[in-house]
Amino acid sequence: MSFFALRENVQIENIAIGVFDGLHLGHQKILQTLLSQGNSENCLVLSFDPHPLVIISPEQAPPMLISLAQKKTLLHLYGISHVLFIQFDQRFRQLTAEAFLTGLKQIFPRLKTIVVGEDFRFGWHAEGNVNFLKEMGKKLKFETLVVPPLTFNGEPIASTRIRKAIIERNFGLASELIGRSYRIEGVVTTGQGAGKEIGFPTANLKDVVQLLPPSGVYGCQVEYKKEIFLGVVNHGRRPTIQEEGKLVIEVHLLNFKGNLYGEKLSLFNFLFLREEKKFDSLYALKSQIEKDIQRTKEFFLPKFPQ
Template sequence: MFRLFRDSLGACLAPQGSVVCIGAFDGVHCGHRALLGRVRERADALDMQAIAVSFEPVPREFFARSTPLPRLDSARGKIEQIRECGIDDLLLMRFNAALAAMPAEEFVEQILINRLEAREVWVGADFRFGHGRRGDIDLLREMGEAHGFRAEVFAEFSLGDLRVRSSEIRELLAAGEFAIAARLLGHPFRIGGHVVHGRQLGRKLGYPTANIRLGRRTSPINGIFAVRVHGVAAQALPAVASLGVRPTVDGVEPLLEAHLFNFDGDLYGRRIDVEFVAKLRDEEKFSTLEAMVEQIDRDAAEARKVLAASQPDSPPDAGAHPVRIRSSGVLA
């Protein structure tokens, strides 16, 4: 049974020992899933618990507050996807000033040894931890020898010539390359949330929308999109969506607005997920509402064409983009 823990201190979670992986896991992409799968395999082989350690906010968000990191998923989405990978426990630590100031050696002793009883620790090749990013794989291996655990580097994945990394996926999404980004993620890019009340302007203009506030989350994309909306009916519903600040109506807060085709119902309070299929254009400020509606008419027509020509939830083409491992360091 999957367990979620947010407290870094407390009783040992795995008295019989554990196999642990550590990472930000933003988006839980194909490379993350492969790492989580390896941890599951090793835990089964050793009859131990499989544990993932992650952070919210992710460290890069904490240290670069003036330039917010575009997130590939919410904390809720990350938790759910890690659970789906068969991990027993997720220790989701709050990354704050105290954790940022914790020496690397203390992190190993308090978290990996006392809290998790780690026997194997898996990290990426560029993994750094502890105050001043002093901790690395060499320190992990040195402390592992002293405390009875092995530290291993998991190989970097690529699909064809594309590295499977969160930063690469953010760049692909920003460029509107949703199909390629979906291959690296292992699933289409989505933004989820609860439908909230808006200004009702869309309804007055003939385009009622389901609105999702992003809150503090920064999106890697903005503009007008052809999308599919999950969580309303048994199958995803086609829609056209706007993601941005709505300059024509003097918007300030980023908002995701989706107009569902051939749907008339009350979605307030319901959680939905918006799957992005194609970018139609950038956000634009119009001189009049009439000009904006004319453009929305064209956007809706284009979105219908795009969605009719695409297959919903198409799996990544693994044959066309074989997985390649760039580095060594995995257990035999």
């Protein structure tokens, strides 16, 4: 929603502000601090869509760790009843830090607490920081609570660190920093049907906005309509099937029969199996997929019996 179209709200008294990409453990600490100031009815999380860097410096905009839909779901899961996503566009970008806070106080006249992380910046050219926020709080009569970053193994928990872990296929570390399994979500679309021809039908995913791990073959768990399946994922160009194919992400669900087209799948608990490669024949590819499936079962079934 446009910041300039917001109407007065006399219910909200406490606001946490941030991008909150990934909603990792550090972000969750901010949410806990917010809720400690009031209750679910007078607390609000204010975030931005798209990520500010998409507008400010598109070439530096990071891939998202969670989609907007995931963020909404997780915020409610963490006890936040009121969520507001401000449309970050050129007009909002040019708003000064003082004008933003003055406008915020006008929209939420009972505002008494703002909660942010210590690296929070806002306003035109990122002129506002936590010190400015505290000074403006004296003028506008609200308190500023600054939540220091949490650390893990001596380093701060941050979205950039999580992205690095995923790119390095260190899914265990990524999950530790997030506080839950890293998930990729997408909607099943039509593919070439090549997997079905060799006995391993795959669900091709579209509308995936989250950061993907490097190309390769992975074992994983797949959630579909609240049921959990094992899966083997290929993220790559399928060189055995098609020369210079486009980059795709596809998953074969073990022990599943049915039509998944148009359905949403959530992939998590990734296990790197191997790099993608071109095989001499479809028979050789099929033989390798059988090995991938066996290794996936050997890894997951002792931990998650089905």
